[in-house]
Amino acid sequence: MAVTESEKDRDADGGLVSIRIPVWWTLAGLVGGLLVGSLLAGTQVEEAVLAITAPIGAMWLRALQMTIIPLVGALLVMGISQLVEAARAGAVARRMLGWMALALVLGSVASAVLMPLLLDIFPIPAAANALLAAGANGPAQEVPGVGEFIASLVAPNLIAAAAETAMLPLTIFFALFAVALSRLPRGQGDVLRRFFRALGNAMLVIIGWVLWVAPVGVFALALGVAVRAGGNGAFLTLLHYILTVSAMGALTLVAAYLLAWLAGGVGLARFARAVLPAQTVALSTQSSLASLPAMLESARTLRLREETSDFVLPLAVAIFRATSPGMNMAVAIYVAHLTGVALSPGLLAAGIAVALVISVGSVSLPGTISFVISIGPIALAMGVPIEPLALLVAVEMLPDIMRTIANVTMNVAVATATDREIER
Template sequence: MTETKAPPGGEEEARAKQLQWRMLFGFVGGLIAGLAAHYGAAGAGWVDSATTYVTGPIGQIFLRLLFMLVIPLLVSALIVGVAEMGEMRALKSVGIRTLLYTVVVSSIAVAISLLLVNLIQPGAGVDPALARNLIAEGAEGARAITDRAGEAKSGMDALVAIVPSNFIGAMSENDVLAVMFFALFFGIGLMLVRTPQTAALKTAIEGVFEVSMKLIGLVIRLAPIAIFCFMFNLAAQFGWDLMVRLSAYVGVVLLALGLQMFIVFPVMLRLLANKSPTAFFRQTQEAFVMAFATSSSNATLPTALRVAHDRLRLPDRVARFVLTLGATANQNGTAMFEGVTVIFLAQFFGIDLTLQQQLMVMLVCILGGIGTAGVPAGSLPVIALILASVGVPPEGIGLVLGVDRFLDMCRTTLNVIGDLVAATVVSAGTKDEARPSPA
């Protein structure tokens, strides 16, 4: 009797599904345990000790392991993705489609968020006494953010800083835009120079990519534990209180994100890629969970690349190019969050922004969504800059710090899924090796 073996691809898919379930159990378990600790042992010393010395460090070590590996992954993926375009015409075609898609979809996202926040006006319904208390509670964190915003480059300085004078320095400072510029430029050089030596160099860089993916795959096995820790910390410290106290603001942000996720993205998938939205969301479940738990587009990049290859069956050269750029340059959720937060705080402080000022906010949010760091809370310094530019006290950002962690998780999920939608749409218009997508 002959034993039939499952194909390797089937084994990988089974392992991925098992990991998804373990991550989901970690998420639910951490949330339940955290809420139980918050409401059943409020003020108990062991809760603070657990979050400070156990769950907090475990979550941070997991993130640091991912960040340690994500720069070599990002650099190698982008260099190889560009080099595999074959010729400048192919790179130009994919690059232009990616840029047009990003600008159009980001504009739709910000327009939706500004329309909703003006119609619902969540800032007009906040109790002033409660708001003063929340601002006081977040005063220290707000000062740190406004200080970071003051140190941030803007205008021409920010544009010039995209070109690194020292690539190693840019990596050490975690300047993702500068690192991506170098990788893009180096990939173009590798594409243009075709010698045995550059072929060997390309093979070596592909080896860096494969080693990075393998190591990240090992780290990802710890994800269920880390996700449990993230959710325990969030629920144990805050419970549902802050969510309830700022429910109108949170509700507008979630409504805006939901419209983009479940209306705009499905329309894009159906019209531009002829892809079933239901199948797409089923195939990207693992990326959903990882993005929500880590609150970081960069930390979720390895998972997104694997989902694009294994589940969506997208061409590698297109997926690597679009997803690595998208981790920093296609952040719809971040743009929407920034727009809602700025108008919300303007409403709270009684500052009536003119149409021209709101259009300026919209433009800066689109650019902010393109250039914001793909790390937890990376959009807060950008919001502080926008607030100052339209005459709203930047300290008001302290009002939303308490709920930012939860909203960061939600907007990062939209960012990552938006990157995968972009890769699917761009791939649909690319002549490449066809790999049938699973139903």
């Protein structure tokens, strides 16, 4: 059973629960559903089979959606609280957080600009229409004016905002709430943090149950897709999706080399040789945590101070995923193109804002769960249907390879840049 990026066990001190997802079985469910649907397309039993599989797929999709808001709230409170604590750790931590913030912002902005251009140059295959699934043919997204957009950043009624899945004001509220916790007396803040940690764990248990039966839900959804468009078109679309989204992750990988060179003062060839062992471990494990010993060895090869690397790299693994906002934005933009949603600059800005904040809360999750929890709110903030995510999650293990390699490389680059700043 594969372990995806950032999956890790937590100790008994109230950390996140450890969940293992049957990703290979989920992929098998996707492939099996597409194959069976292709065989049934145009036959007399097509409608009878869809009458059974369509409700199963819809029910599984709804089960996947129902945990998004409470889990996002809990993870944001936990993640931002951890970030605030890290910022208080001293000058080294603040320099490190500065480089991290720069990488996250540039990654999300680059994706918002370049992903639409990439899809214009290499358009989504015409046979992709069936991946729209249910809900893709709903009412067109209204583009708000500037004043309306600014006013929408604050929700006067959080319950109503949650009912309407208005993710941007909800995200802003939970981010402010997490920062406010740091200003409370220690005892009060600890009580609330324990509450949100328990809430997050409960939601993780539920979503773990939902994802455990993902092979069945994905099979049912994929069967309907193949009946409508044929398996070949769906397979071609998924391959196109994997390559274009991974290309946005490659931008972060390239940026890591440039950061080590321009800010860290390390030659490109030397940095590439030093980080190669860590990248190899990342490729084989798809886990930044498992790559940490190799990253520390890369830092030794680069002759970074031990007090820098031993502090920066473990902290980076805990709170930093460089590819998160950029690649998550790329997925949301891909689904927008897939479903015909026009993305205005305002909607892209909303997506970037949510992507940056959400990336803080999803670091410690398995890749399959973070895919749903991270991209769902971004898509909702941009007015993009989230139904296609239920199928795309089945192939996330492949873009996740690029995520892990780029994350590991950027972690070492941030340590290199931070160490050089200390020398000055």
